[in-house]
Amino acid sequence: MNAKKSSFFDHVWDFFCSLKLAISTLILLALTSIIGTVIQQNANPQDYVREYGETAYRIFSALNFLDMYHSWWFLTLLTLFAVNLICCSIKRLPRILKLVNQPNLDPDERFYKTMANGGELTVGLAPEKVRDRLAEFLGRKFARPRVAEGEGIIQLFAQKMPWARFSVYVTHLSILVIFLGAILGTVWGYKAYVNIPEGSSTDKVWPRGSDTPIDLGFEVRCDRFEVQFYPGGMRPKEFVSDLVVLENGREVEKKTIEVNNPLTYKGITFYQSSYGPMGDPQFHFKVRERATGKTVTVVAHKGQPVRLPGGQAFRVADFTEHFQTFGSAARIEMLPDLAGKNPAGRSRKSFVVLQKFPEFDAQRGGEYIFSLLDYKQRYYTGLQVAKDPGVWVVWLGCFFLVAGTFSAFFLSHRRLWVTVRAEGGKTHVRYGANAHRNQAAFAIWFEDFARDFEESLKK
Amino acid sequence: MSSVNLFNFTTIAYFSAMILFVGYLVTRKEGVSLVANIATWIGFVLHTGAIGLRWYESYQMLGADGRAPLSNLYESVVFFAWTIVLIYILLDLKYKQRAVGAFVVPFAFLGMTWAQLNLNDAIDPLVPALQSNWLTYHVITCFLGYACFAVACGVSIMYLIKSGKEQNNAESTPAGGVMSLFPSIRVLDDINYKAIMIGFPLLSLGIITGAAWANYAWGTYWSWDPKETWSLIVWFVYAAFLHARFTRGWVGRKAAWLSVFGFAATIFCYLGVNLVLSGLHSYGGG
Ligand code: HEM
Numbered sequence: 001m002n003a004k005k006s007s008f009f010d011h012v013w014d015f016f017c018s019l020k021l022a023i024s025t026l027i028l029l030a031l032t033s034i035i036g037t038v039i040q041q042n043a044n045p046q047d048y049v050r051e052y053g054e055t056a057y058r059i060f061s062a063l064n065f066l067d068m069y070h071s072w073w074f075l076t077l078l079t080l081f082a083v084n085l086i087c088c089s090i091k092r093l094p095r096i097l098k099l100v101n102q103p104n105l106d107p108d109e110r111f112y113k114t115m116a117n118g119g120e121l122t123v124g125l126a127p128e129k130v131r132d133r134l135a136e137f138l139g140r141k142f143a144r145p146r147v148a149e150g151e152g153i154i155q156l157f158a159q160k161m162p163w164a165r166f167s168v169y170v171t172h173l174s175i176l177v178i179f180l181g182a183i184l185g186t187v188w189g190y191k192a193y194v195n196i197p198e199g200s201s202t203d204k205v206w207p208r209g210s211d212t213p214i215d216l217g218f219e220v221r222c223d224r225f226e227v228q229f230y231p232g233g234m235r236p237k238e239f240v241s242d243l244v245v246l247e248n249g250r251e252v253e254k255k256t257i258e259v260n261n262p263l264t265y266k267g268i269t270f271y272q273s274s275y276g277p278m279g280d281p282q283f284h285f286k287v288r289e290r291a292t293g294k295t296v297t298v299v300a301h302k303g304q305p306v307r308l309p310g311g312q313a314f315r316v317a318d319f320t321e322h323f324q325t326f327g328s329a330a331r332i333e334m335l336p337d338l339a340g341k342n343p344a345g346r347s348r349k350s351f352v353v354l355q356k357f358p359e360f361d362a363q364r365g366g367e368y369i370f371s372l373l374d375y376k377q378r379y380y381t382g383l384q385v386a387k388d389p390g391v392w393v394v395w396l397g398c399f400f401l402v403a404g405t406f407s408a409f410f411l412s413h414r415r416l417w418v419t420v421r422a423e424g425g426k427t428h429v430r431y432g433a434n435a436h437r438n439q440a441a442f443a444i445w446f447e448d449f450a451r452d453f454e455e456s457l458k459k
Numbered sequence: 460m461s462s463v464n465l466f467n468f469t470t471i472a473y474f475s476a477m478i479l480f481v482g483y484l485v486t487r488k489e490g491v492s493l494v495a496n497i498a499t500w501i502g503f504v505l506h507t508g509a510i511g512l513r514w515y516e517s518y519q520m521l522g523a524d525g526r527a528p529l530s531n532l533y534e535s536v537v538f539f540a541w542t543i544v545l546i547y548i549l550l551d552l553k554y555k556q557r558a559v560g561a562f563v564v565p566f567a568f569l570g571m572t573w574a575q576l577n578l579n580d581a582i583d584p585l586v587p588a589l590q591s592n593w594l595t596y597h598v599i600t601c602f603l604g605y606a607c608f609a610v611a612c613g614v615s616i617m618y619l620i621k622s623g624k625e626q627n628n629a630e631s632t633p634a635g636g637v638m639s640l641f642p643s644i645r646v647l648d649d650i651n652y653k654a655i656m657i658g659f660p661l662l663s664l665g666i667i668t669g670a671a672w673a674n675y676a677w678g679t680y681w682s683w684d685p686k687e688t689w690s691l692i693v694w695f696v697y698a699a700f701l702h703a704r705f706t707r708g709w710v711g712r713k714a715a716w717l718s719v720f721g722f723a724a725t726i727f728c729y730l731g732v733n734l735v736l737s738g739l740h741s742y743g744g745g
Contacts, residue, residue, distance in 0.1 A: 023699050030695035030724075037685035037736055069683045182681075191679060230524075230584050237524070238587045259587035260676050271678045272587075386678030394680060398667040405660040440649075 016087040025081045032077065036068045042209075082179055085172050093169060100162040100413075105148050105155055107417045107432070115417075116439060117446040118432030123457045127154055127427050130420050130457060134429075137456040141449065142416060156418040164411035165436065171404030177397030184390030190214060196222040197278045197380040201246065205385040216268065219246040225379040227275060239275055241381040267387055274382030281377040283316055283330060286358075288369040297373070305335050308368060317350055319375070328355040330372050412437035429457065462516055462528075463580055465509035466537060470571040472502030473544070477568050480561035484637045492557040499564060503544045510541060517582050524584045529598040532733070533578035538598065539729070540570035542606035546654070550610060554650065556642040562613035593672030601665030601690075605725050607658025608697070611651045612722035615715035618647040622712055648711055651718050652704065659697050666690050685736045689728035696721040 015021060039060060040047075048057040048066065064071030104111060112118055123130065131147060131154045138145045138158045145158035192205040192214055201221035204213035223242040230237045238258050245253035245265045255263040262271040280302035288295045289310055300306045305313045313335040323329030333350040353361050358371035416433040431453065435442035479495030510528055518525030528534045547563045550556075574580075621641045641647065669687070674680035681687060700717045703709035709717075727735075 019702055019705055023702050026695045026699040026702070030692045030699070033688050033692050033695075036683060037688045037732070041683065069688075235584065236587060237584065238590070260591040260593075262675070262678070269678055271676065273677055384677050388678070391674065391680065395671070398670070402660060402664055402667065405663055409656045409660065 013087065013091075016083055017091045018084075019088070021080075021084050022088065025077065025084060029077055029081065032068070032074065035065055039065050039068075041069070042067050078179070082176060085176060089169055089172055096165050096169070100165055103157055103159065103415065104417075105146065105157055106150075107155065107419060109430075112417070112419075112430055112432045115432035115434050117434065117443055117450070118430070119450055119454070120428065120430045121454055121457070122423065122426050122428050125427055125457060127152075127420050127422050130154075130427050130429060131156070133456055134418055134420070134453075137453065138416070138418075141452065142414075145416075145418070152422050154420040156420070157416070159413065159415045161411055162413050164407060164413045167404050167407035167411060169404075170400050171408055174397045174400035174404055177400060178394050179397075181390040181393030181395075181397055184393055185388040186390075189386070189388040189390065192385040193273070193383065194220075194385055195276070195380045195382050196220065196241075198222055198225050198378050201244075205383075218252075218265070219249075220244070220270065220383075221246060222381050225275060225381045227379070239272060239381075241272055241383075243270060267389060269386050269388075271384040271386070272381065273384040275379050276382065278378040278380045281319060281375045283319070283375045284373040285353075286371045286373055290367055290369060310367075312367070314368075314370075323352070323354065326354050326356060328372070328375065329353065330355075330375075332370055334366075334368075409437070412442065414442060460512075462509045462513035463575075465505055465512055466571065467575060469502050469506040469509055470568065470575055472498050472505060473540075473564055473568040473571055476502060476560065477564050480557070480564060484558060484561055484640055487637070487640060492560075495560055496551065496557060499544060499547070499560060502567075503541075503548060506537075506541050506544065510537065513582070520582050521584050526585055526590075527595050528582075529595060530585055530589055531579070531583070533574050533580045535598065535602070535729075536570050536574040536578060539602050539605060540567040540574070542602045543567045543570070543609050546603075546606045546610045550650065550654075554642070554646070556646065556650075558640045558642065559610075559614060559617065559650070562617050563610050566609050566613065588676055591672055591676065593668055593675060597665060597668040597672055600661050600668055604658045604661035604665050605729060607654045607661065608693075608718075608722045608725045611654035611658065611718045614642075614647045614650045614654070615718040617641050618644055618651065618715040619712065619719070621647065622715075644711070648714065651715060655697055655700060655718065655721075659694075659701065662690070662694055662697065666694060685732045686728070689724070689732050693721065693724045693728050696724050 043066070045057065048060065052060065060066055064073065068074055125133070131149075134156055135145055135147065138156065143158040143160045145156040148155040148157075190207050192207040194202055194205040196202050199222070201219045203216050203219045205216060206213050221244045223244055225239070225241045227239040228237045229235060240256050240258040242256050243254070243263050244251050245263075253263070253265050257263045257270060257272045259272050262269050264270075283300045283302075285298050285300060286295060287298060287308055289308075292310075294309060296309055298306050298308070300314075300316050302316045302319060305315045307313045314332050315335060316330050317333040318331040319329070321328050330353050331350055332353055349366075351361070351364055351366070353370045353372045355372040355375070358373075361370045412435045414433065414435045416431065418429060418431040421428045421430075431450075433442075433446055433449075476495050476498035479491055479498055483492040483495055513528040513534070514525070517528065529538055543563065544567045547560060547567075550559065550563075621638050622644050624638055625644070642650070666687075669690070670680040673682070673687075696717070700714065700721060703717065704714065
């Protein structure tokens with residue numbers, strides 16, 4: 001009964017340790033991941049129905065294809081992958097520890113036969129002399145050897161980079177560390193956004209796909225937003241916001257953020273992500289009455305009538321920053337007198353005023369001469385807001401992943417054994433070496449090494 | 460001399476190299492392979508010069524907004540071709556197996572031809588999202604990784620051809636004819652493995668620098684957009700390749716097929732995602 005039970009668990013254990021499971025999971029992850037790149041994720045139901053039809057939508061939805069990377073089955077696959085990694089490491093690590101910590105210090109002939117590189121020779125020196133020569137030679141050319149002396153026999157063992165054996169484990173562990181970081185970020189972090197009009201502030205941000213705002217615990221104010229365009233077009237060059245962080249009304253942090261240059265305060269990061277106009281721009285005009293030469297400066301908002309000295313009124317009917325190649329332009333419409341007392345027959349009249357050419361309007365010959373001094377478009381700045389306490393764990397994992405894979409492939413644990421034995425007045429030397437990676441390169445290196453090795457005993 | 464002209468000469472050099480490599484396979488004359496290699500080297504020098512020149516031109520055109528030539532589809536294809544030739548040259552210095560050139564240089568030639576004929580070579584200033592040093596790190600590591608996979612794919616095709624011939628010969632003698640110029644199948648298998656061994660950590664770095672950049676630009680290191688997901692798919696495939704070598708039977712032909720398959724996934728990740736699927740990345744549409 002007991003034996004049967006334990007053998008069942010052995011089977012389960014072996015299953016979770018197996019490399020076959022690892023390969024199957026990797027392939028399954030690769031194949032299933034394709035689904036989410038073909039079917040758009042987290043779109044509107046109507047969009048799916050339009051694209052694939054009602055039935056297909058229901059099926060996709062039932063299979064969690066519409067948010068597959070967070071579906072139970074994909075997460076199960078990832079969990080399986082992690083469990084596989086953990087079990088496999090637990091199973092193999094003791095063996096590697098033993099191999100590194102307790103090297104075979106008493107090699108026999110059978111052991112030497114298993115080694116790809118090695119040789120033997122007989123020299124006239126005394127064993128002790130051989131030992132000293134080799135200790136010196138190995139220390140210089142390879143690594144300082146450990147020496148064990150028995151009856152009529154001296155064993156030397158030297159190794160390089162034994163820790164290279166652990167690089168695979170570092171690699172595997174790094175994946176678990178990345179998972180851990182991702183979980184930390186999901187549980188204790190959030191992704192949100194907020195739009196702040198220039199000049200105002202907020203203490204709340206809105207998480208994606210939710211109506212309840214998150215309280216920041218401090219205030220963020222946008223003092224200025226500016227967008228710059230590349231010359232001759234609408235291609236934005238950069239957009240920047242002056243952000244101020246306020247705690248209890250006191251300024252505690254200030255930064256001009258731009259795309260690729262965020263502001264972080266108390267673990268919450270604000271990223272410049274979009275912008276948009278806030279309401280209509282405000283215009284400053286200089287208006288000269290032709291008859292009297294009297295000049296006034298007026299402020300106008302788009303569409304709203306503005307009264308001029310002399311009784312008439314106008315409004316800004318339209319505005320663009322890119323009027324053909326002339327730059328900013330406002331279309332002005334003259335209005336009947338506000339009180340409506342304007343004599344009939346004086347119909348509305350509209351004309352264009354260019355900011356770049358202040359005297360241009362004089363040629364029109366109207367009663368008033370307009371020049372556009374300035375306009376101010378207020379913007380809101382669109383910020384992504386992220387809190388991710390796990391991100392540093394993820395970067396740590398990434399560092400180990402890269403360090404681990406590079407060293408797994410390019411560093412190798414190399415070992416060398418020498419057995420020195422007195423034999424009929426002479427000394428017999430048997431030696432052998434191996435490397436756990438890149439054996440071909442090691443074999444080439446060993447050819448030269450073996451020559452020097454034997455040379456060192458002949459003089 | 461503009462960079463576009465210089466790229467045209469590069470393409471011509473690669474074309475000559477490709478023809479010469481095929482000529483080498485046909486004539487089996489060592490001299491031909493030497494000339495083919497020289498053509499490859501000349502192409503590579505021109506190519507390097509042209510990339511440098513384009514870099515300089517971007518500063519001339521855009522003033523302070525100049526940037527490394529790595530930011531649109533044209534530039535990325537040209538850079539990809541450059542990395543492929545770079546990896547071939549390194550491989551040649553180490554292994555001296557010139558027949559490999561016949562299976563690797565064509566990838567570079569195809570890339571250059573496509574870029575020169577079909578892609579927009581205008582030097583446009585960068586939109587704000589791309590104005591980051593991470594772009595450079597990300598592109599360089601990804602493409603070096605991709606180039607390793609291209610070379611692995613090339614030698615895997617050679618492996619499949621050669622081992623297929625040898626399987627058909629009942630007595631399993633080494634294949635003769637053109638095939639005798641191929642490295643032995645053991646060496647091909649080894650190059651395949653080594654190339655992936657170098658490519659895999661580079662791809663890992665490429666994915667990580669991409670994630671770091673995304674995190675710096677908008678606060679999410681991973682958002683499962685199609686490009687990211689496909690790079691992960693490619694990574695899974697090569698991870699499976701590396702582990703499959705430990706289990707019996709996954710060296711040789713199976714490994715070669717997996718390598719070809721992995722490179723197909725790589726190409727889809729690089730081009731298919733933009734041309735077929737939709738996503739955030741900038742190379743879309745060309
Ligand atoms: C995508 C995830 C993984 C990555 C990036 C990865 C990476 C690596 C690397 C780079 C090596 C060295 C390969 C070589 O020497 O050619 C390796 C070896 C190995 N991996 Fe993984 N691995 C992953 C997942 C797994 C999983 C899930 C298992 C579970 C069993 C596993 C088990 C092994 C084993 C047993 C070895 C051989 C170790 C040895 O040489 O003693 N790996 N892995």
